[in-house]
Amino acid sequence: xxxxxxxxxxxxxxxxxxxxxxxxxxxxxxxxxxxxxxxxxxxxxxxxxxxxxxxxxxxxxxxxxxxxxxxxxxxxxxxxxxxxxxxxxxxxxxxxxxxxxxxxxxx
Amino acid sequence: xxxxxxxxxxxxxxxxxxxxxxxxxxxxxxxxxxxxxxxxxxxxxxxxxxxxxxxxxxxxxxxxxxxxxxxxxxxxxxxxxxxxxxxxxxxxxxxxxxxxxxxxxxxxxxxxxxxxxxxxxxxxxxxxxxxxxxxxxxxxxxxxxxxxxxxxxxx
Numbered sequence: 001x002x003x004x005x006x007x008x009x010x011x012x013x014x015x016x017x018x019x020x021x022x023x024x025x026x027x028x029x030x031x032x033x034x035x036x037x038x039x040x041x042x043x044x045x046x047x048x049x050x051x052x053x054x055x056x057x058x059x060x061x062x063x064x065x066x067x068x069x070x071x072x073x074x075x076x077x078x079x080x081x082x083x084x085x086x087x088x089x090x091x092x093x094x095x096x097x098x099x100x101x102x103x104x105x106x107x
Numbered sequence: 108x109x110x111x112x113x114x115x116x117x118x119x120x121x122x123x124x125x126x127x128x129x130x131x132x133x134x135x136x137x138x139x140x141x142x143x144x145x146x147x148x149x150x151x152x153x154x155x156x157x158x159x160x161x162x163x164x165x166x167x168x169x170x171x172x173x174x175x176x177x178x179x180x181x182x183x184x185x186x187x188x189x190x191x192x193x194x195x196x197x198x199x200x201x202x203x204x205x206x207x208x209x210x211x212x213x214x215x216x217x218x219x220x221x222x223x224x225x226x227x228x229x230x231x232x233x234x235x236x237x238x239x240x241x242x243x244x245x246x247x248x249x250x251x252x253x254x255x256x257x258x259x260x261x262x
Contacts, residue, residue, distance in 0.1 A: 012119040012232055082114055085123075085239050090112040093127050093223075096149040100135045103145070 133221035204234035
């Protein structure tokens, strides 16, 4: 069984980020995706496979062709990881600001 | 609520950049990092040690209401220039992401406003991501509680 892929690992690779950018604009077949890169078909297939495994891309059968779609929900999930981190700092900084305003007023 | 704090964590990078503008003169902003009692208040931590000088060390300890230690942070101060910058290492004890290097830059925007930029550099992208995910994993409740705590104190 394949190990569950880490989404962060998936987007760490520049080729995979380029694939996401392409597919985000329109659903594409694997060969149409591969045409945009100098790498071999196999290499691109492997990248597509990784992106599919972590659900950044979704497959859809259209007649005889398979099209890859971008899954914005998953991308949002990545952004959502940063939100709590930012909120944590925002809370701290709000507190810092209000404490220092009182500090200033006291002087 | 408007979010003034910006967090940049580029894909595949191994750093986090936090920026925040304050409605405070730069000297007061810096003081919030300098005076142990004030650090303790806004960070919500106990300041065990804070030696604000080159080669100085610091140690923070956060406990839950029952008195159990939740987080212990420590590091070494590499550079300490009042109202300008602090360079320090930071290690969260018992965490997997190891030691990080932090550059804190304090900047006056006007006489009454200032900007803080923190760049934290990790050993690897994986270590950085682990740090980013930490509040997601269990900070969410904590942040929410802290927010309520702050609001109730403001009343």
